[in-house]
Amino acid sequence: MATTFNLNTSTSRANPTPKPMKRLTVPGIRTRKVNGVTAEPIVMLTAYTARQAQLLDAHCDMLLVGDSLGQVIYGLPSTVPVTLEMMANHGAAVVRGSYHAAVVVDMPFGSYEGSPAQAFASASMLVKATGAAAVKLEGGAVMAETVAFLTERGIPVMGHVGLTPQAVNVLGGYAARGRSDAEADKIMADARALDAAGAFAIVIEGVIEPIAIATTKAVACPTIGIGASAQCDGQVLVTEDMLGMFERVPRFVKCYENIALTIAGAAATYAEEVRSRAFPGPDQTYQPK
Ligand code: KIV
Secondary structure, eight states: OGGGOOOOTTTOSSSSOOOOOOOOOHHHHHTTEETTEESSOEEEEEOOSHHHHHHHHTTOSEEEEOTTHHHHTTOOSSSTTOOHHHHHHHHHHHHHTOSSSEEEEEOOTTSSSSOHHHHHHHHHHHHHHHOOSEEEOOBSGGGHHHHHHHHHTTOOEEEEEESOGGGHHHHOSOOOBOOSHHHHHHHHHHHHHHHHHTOSEEEEESBOHHHHHHHHHHOSSOEEEESSOTTSSEEEEOHHHHTTOOSOOOTTOOOSOOHHHHHHHHHHHHHHHHHTTOSSOGGGSOOOO
16 A cells, blocks of 8 residues: 555655654635635645755645646646546655645546546545545535545545636636636636535635636635736645746746756756766775775
């Protein structure tokens, strides 16, 4: 099973190795919104690896093992081909690498839409294999029965409305949602249905700001915006996007760093030193005692 291993302080490359502490809980996140107000916005970032989780953990309330890993890690054309096994392996790595944030794992396309029973089998596999606190699934009113089914059986669910990337083949692309009255009404109705079904939080992705604000006001649970509004109850970004790992990112991404340049620069220096036999030097070689 993916949880067979815990972080081993003697073999971990991280120094200092993070120390176990009390983790934030799903009820703790849910109750950050009181009577429609979230005093301190909820901070969420995606994480796919143990080391990434270690670095993000102290700064985040939640870490999302997003199925965006299909594109970010695996170079797939969309999230559609992502499998349960991929989510389980990356989810377990993120739980191993974190001690503070509540970890949420995405349910991949095809693993939950068939029926509540199918969703329970997939979600229970994910929480057992990873140790994550909750799962996330895409879709609104049509998934409400499933959200209630999972929640009533012990699996907290984060919803996801607006631009739902797993539906790219139906939506026809990744354009912002909520521009027409019909779309705006659907986003509000979807969020309300998920809230009533017991979702502990709802991601609002790629939705025009007035509708994101209205939706946030319309539901009791916290909303987590991405390409939505600073008035949502929290925010999420794909970590690699905000670190500047890619040249093409959605316009709602703010780049806080440019690690692609750093990595390419380091690789160029390494290549030059290998070719000139400057590496390895005396500090990196073993000599007889
Ligand atoms: O898969 C993902 O990373 C997500 C976030 C962008 C919300 O669903």
